[in-house]
Structures are given as C-alpha cells and as structure tokens.
Amino acid sequence: xxxxxxxxxxxxxxxxxxxxxxxxxxxxxxxxxxxxxxxxxxxxxxxxxxxxxxxxxxxxxxxxxxxxxxxxxxxxxxxxxxxxxxxxxxxxxxxxxxxxxxxxxxxxxxxxxxxxxxxxxxxxxxxxxxxxxxxxxxxxxxxxxxxxxxxxxxxxxxxxxxxxxxxxxxxxxxxxxxxxxxxxxxxxxxxxxxxxxxxxxxxxxxxxxxxxxxxxxxxxxx
Amino acid sequence: xxxxxxxxxxxxxxxxxxxxxxxxxxxxxxxxxxxxxxxxxxxxxxxxxxxxxxxxxxxxxxxxxxxxxxxxxxxxxxxxxxxxxxxxxxxxxxxxxxxxxxxxxxxxxxxxxxxxxxxxxxxxxxxxxxxxxxxxxxxxxxxxxxxxxxxxxxxxxxxxxxxxxxxxxxxxxxxxxxxxxxxxxxxxxxxxxxxxxxxxxxxxxxxxxxxxxxxxxxxxx
Numbered sequence: 001x002x003x004x005x006x007x008x009x010x011x012x013x014x015x016x017x018x019x020x021x022x023x024x025x026x027x028x029x030x031x032x033x034x035x036x037x038x039x040x041x042x043x044x045x046x047x048x049x050x051x052x053x054x055x056x057x058x059x060x061x062x063x064x065x066x067x068x069x070x071x072x073x074x075x076x077x078x079x080x081x082x083x084x085x086x087x088x089x090x091x092x093x094x095x096x097x098x099x100x101x102x103x104x105x106x107x108x109x110x111x112x113x114x115x116x117x118x119x120x121x122x123x124x125x126x127x128x129x130x131x132x133x134x135x136x137x138x139x140x141x142x143x144x145x146x147x148x149x150x151x152x153x154x155x156x157x158x159x160x161x162x163x164x165x166x167x168x169x170x171x172x173x174x175x176x177x178x179x180x181x182x183x184x185x186x187x188x189x190x191x192x193x194x195x196x197x198x199x200x201x202x203x204x205x206x207x208x209x210x211x212x213x214x215x216x217x218x219x220x221x222x
Numbered sequence: 223x224x225x226x227x228x229x230x231x232x233x234x235x236x237x238x239x240x241x242x243x244x245x246x247x248x249x250x251x252x253x254x255x256x257x258x259x260x261x262x263x264x265x266x267x268x269x270x271x272x273x274x275x276x277x278x279x280x281x282x283x284x285x286x287x288x289x290x291x292x293x294x295x296x297x298x299x300x301x302x303x304x305x306x307x308x309x310x311x312x313x314x315x316x317x318x319x320x321x322x323x324x325x326x327x328x329x330x331x332x333x334x335x336x337x338x339x340x341x342x343x344x345x346x347x348x349x350x351x352x353x354x355x356x357x358x359x360x361x362x363x364x365x366x367x368x369x370x371x372x373x374x375x376x377x378x379x380x381x382x383x384x385x386x387x388x389x390x391x392x393x394x395x396x397x398x399x400x401x402x403x404x405x406x407x408x409x410x411x412x413x414x415x416x417x418x419x420x421x422x423x424x425x426x427x428x429x430x431x432x433x434x435x436x437x438x439x440x441x442x443x
Contacts, residue, residue: 051307055441077309087304089232089295091239096232103228104308128239 004029004152004183005050009059012042012049012207019045021207022059027185027200032178034194034215035187037204043187044083046204047154050185051081064151077105080150082158086141090130094121094140097129098147105148112147118176119143119169134161139169146173153177153184159193171197225310229318233295234325242291243326248333251284255337269342274403274410277331277338278396282363284330285323285392286385289367292323293375293384302375302440312437316368320432324364331356338407347408351418355402358421362395365428369435376442395424 005027012020019042027033035043048054050063052072060067066074088097095112102110116122119139129137138161145153158170174184174197188194195201195215203211237243258276259269269276296302305315335352338344346352367388374384398420405414 053303053306073309073311076307079307081307083303085300085303087299087301089236089299089301091236092232096235100228100232101304101308104225104305104310106225106309108224 002029003027003062004031004064005062005185007050007059007061010049010056010061011058012045012054013057014045014054018057018207019054020049023204023208024059025202025209025212027183029183030178030181031199032174032184032186032197033200033202034191034198035185035202035204036189036191037210041204042207043204044156045207047081047083047156047185047187050075050152051079051154052076053081078150079152079154080145080148081154081156082142082145083156084160086129086137088129088137088140088144091128093126093128094132094143095125097140098143101144102147107147107149110147110149115143115147116140118146118173120165135163135166138162139166142170142173149180150177151182153182155184155186155188157188157190158186159188159190167193225314226318226321229315230321230325233292233319233322236295237291237322237326243288243330247284247287247291248330250287251280251330251334252337254280254283255334255341259341266343270344270407271409273338273342273344274407275396275400276342277334277403278359278399280334281327281331281359282389282392282396284334285327285363285367286388288323288326288330289364289371289388290384292319292368293371297375302372306440312440313433315440316432316436320361320364320368320429323368324360327360327364328356331360344407344409346406348406348414351414352403352406355399355406355414355418355421358418358425359395359399359402361425362421362428363392365425365432366391366395369428369432369439372436373439373442376439395421398424 003026005025007023007025010020010023011018035046037043045054052068052075056069063075064078068075098112098115113122116125119142121139159167177184186194199216201213201215202209255276370387371384374387377383398417401412401417402414404410405412
C-alpha cells in the first residue's frame with residue numbers, strides 16, 4: 001500500500017454547504033501531515049471524512065486501503081480520531097472509560113495503567129470524569145485514542161486546552177505513533193508547535209487543498 | 223458477546239451512579255398506579271380486574287423515560303459518534319443498548335408488580351406465565367425503544383417525538399401483555415400462554431428489525 005490516505009475530488013456537504021469542495025490529497029504511510037487553514041476551511045470535516053464519519057457526496061477516498069464509502073466500519077476500526085468533544089462518559093471513572101472503549105475496539109489485552117501513565121493520568125484512574133478539569137479530560141481522551149492502537153491518527157487541535165506538560169505528552173505520542181509505523185494527520189492552528197513534527201503541510205481553504213508541501217522529510221524517514 | 227455485555231454493563235454502571243431510574247422513573251411509574259386508582263375511584267375488585275392493563279400502561283410510560291435516558295447517556299457526551307468509530311458491528315451496539323434497557327425495565331416491572339399487589343390487591347396465580355410474558359414483552363419494548371430512540375436523535379427532536387414514534391407500535395405488546403397478565407393474575411378467562419407466544423413473536427420481530435436497522439439509523443445521529 002503506497003498511500004495511507006488517497007482522496008480524489010472529495011465533496012462533503014454539511015446541510016447543503018460544501019465543507020469539502022473537491023478536495024484531493026495523498027499521504028504516504030508513516031508521515032505526519034499538518035493540516036492548516038482558517039476557521040471554516042474544512043479541516044475538521046476532512047478529518048471526519050477520513051474517519052468514515054462524514055459521507056462523501058462526490059469523489060472517492062481510501063484510508064489504509066479501505067474505501068470510506070463502502071467499507072466505513074473497516075476504516076473506523078483502523079483510525080483514531082481525537083475530536084474537540086472528549087467522548088468520555090462523565091459518570092464513569094477514567095479507567096472504566098478506557099476499559100470500555102478498549103473492549104469495544106477489541107483490545108481487551110491493553111495495559112490501561114500504562115496508557116494512563118503515558119498521559120500522566122495514572123493517579124486519576126479511579127476518578128470520575130465529571131470531577132476532572134478540561135485539560136485532564138483532554139489527556140484521558142488522548143489515552144482513549146492511543147489504546148485503540150490506530151494505524152491512522154486523526155488529531156483535531158490536539159494541543160487545545162492542555163498545559164505545557166500536556167502538550168509535550170501529545171508530541172511524544174505523535175512520535176511514538178510514527179515509530180510504530182502509523183500515519184498521523186494533525187489539524188491545528190498551533191503551527192509553531194506542530195510544524196517541527198510534521199513531514200508535510202497541507203494548506204486547506206474553501207474545502208480544497210491549496211498547497212501541499214514537504215517540510216521535514218527526515219522527521220519520520222518519509 | 224464481549225462488546226454487547228461491555229455496552230450493557232457501561233449503561234447499568236452509569237445508572238448505578240446517577241440513579242435516574244431508581245429515583246425518578248420508578249417513582250413516576252408508581253405514581254401512575256396511584257393516580258389510576260384515584261381517578262377510577264373503584265373498589266378493590268374493579269382495580270384488581272384492571273390491574274393487568276394498568277400495570278402495562280404504567281410500564282410503557284416508564285419505558286419511554288428509560289429509553290430517553292439510555293439515549294441521553296450517549297448524546298450528553300457525543301458518544302454516539304465514538305460508538306460508530308469503535309468499529310464494533312452495529313447489531314452489537316444495538317444489542318448492548320437494548321439489553322441495558324431491558325434489565326432496567328425488568329427492575330421497574332418488579333417494583334410495579336409489588337405495587338399492584340399492595341395497591342390493587344392482585345395475586346400472582348401463575349407466576350411462571352407472568353414472568354415469561356414480562357420477559358418477552360420487555361425484550362419487545364427494549365428492542366423497539368432502542369431503535370426508535372436513536373431514530374429520534376437523527377430527526378433532531380428527540381425529547382418530544384419518541385413517545386409519538388414508540389407508543390403506537392407498542393399497541394400489540396400492550397394488548398398481548400395485558401391478556402397474558404389477565405390469565406396470570408386470574409382476572410380473565412384467557413389462555414395466557416397463547417398471548418405470551420404472540421409476545422415472543424413480537425420480541426423476535428422487534429429485536430431482529432432493530433439489529434438490522436441500527437446500522438442505518440445510527441449513521442444519522
């Protein structure tokens with residue numbers, strides 16, 4: 001498989017507005033791509049489309065070799081999406097949330113405490129999510145993505161709401177993911193933070209990729 | 223089965239912490255039994271005769287709230303999207319949600335059963351028939367409710383449309399369960415097992431339809 005992501009002429013409508021308006025993009029496996037652009041450019045919709053959550057109105061897209069239109073379940077099982085919503089159950093503890101999502105993803109064997117230690121949340125494992133701060137919830141949400149062991153990481157503003165230590169954790173996880181052979185796509189406004197990690201930068205505006213550049217090919221060996 | 227049980231256990235654990243069913247839905251169902259008794263202004267014999275129907279009407283109203291709560295657990299945290307992302311087959315997601323609702327409904331029915339004994343002086347003449355009919359009816363209600371609950375979310379008017387969607391298709395369940403309970407409580411000369419057979423058929427139909435349709439309706443949540 002040459003490309004982890006292969007999108008051609010993708011159109012995605014939100015209501016009747018074309019959030020993606022004929023977007024094309026190819027990403028090699030093992031790369032880190034920063035998706036940048038103004039608000040409303042289509043960054044989040046691009047990530048959701050790659051996760052099999054935003055249906056294509058036109059065009060085609062394959063993710064990790066699976067067609068997002070005809071094989072959405074296989075796509076979803078292979079990607080990890082960190083979205084602005086933490087997608088955690090407030091009444092459950094962090095450990096219970098992780099255990100639940102690990103079971104649903106078919107990863108019963110995952111070491112929950114190791115995953116929590118990776119995001120510096122192990123001391124809070126038995127604490128209910130409702131009692132956590134925004135940054136702590138964000139860290140727990142990142143741990144949920146990590147335990148899925150995705151082959152494609154889709155990170156939407158991953159540094160938002162995190163303190164300096166949390167931001168370093170995110171950067172470390174991106175490096176771990178690449179070392180494990182995964183592909184990472186990061187939509188972010190924090191260009192200074194993500195650019196050093198990125199091998200490529202895709203500039204999105206008006207629902208299409210205006211510019212795609214290689215910025216740091218040595219970062220992942222791509 | 224791991225995924226199904228994990229989903230059901232998650233919902234039951236959330237209920238154990240939030241106690242919405244225990245502190246709001248069960249009392250609501252009991253209030254219905256009391257209100258019927260007051261509104262009908264009937265003697266104990268009449269109430270005993272009407273108990274099967276009143277029991278199932280109270281159960282149906284309570285089930286609407288239980289299903290709304292089951293859906294709210296997911297919508298509050300935007301976790302329907304995470305469930306879709308999990309990669310688990312839709313029918314397993316459906317089965318897990320329906321199983322949790324069914325267990326909660328059975329608990330509500332147990333309390334209501336005590337309620338009709340205390341308030342209406344009902345007596346369980348055929349406990350096996352009553353329990354079998356209750357389980358079959360509960361599976362039917364939980365299955366249809368879990369499907370229609372997600373459908374209502376997709377329509378964007380979840381809190382108000384669910385009773386309008388759910389109660390009409392619950393009419394066969396209401397009729398059959400009332401007849402079966404009529405026999406089980408000794409208030410009607412009917413063959414309760416025939417009606418229980420119909421409840422079993424409805425349970426199979428609603429559960430199968432839910433499992434098959436869930437993959438489609440959950441995409442719109």
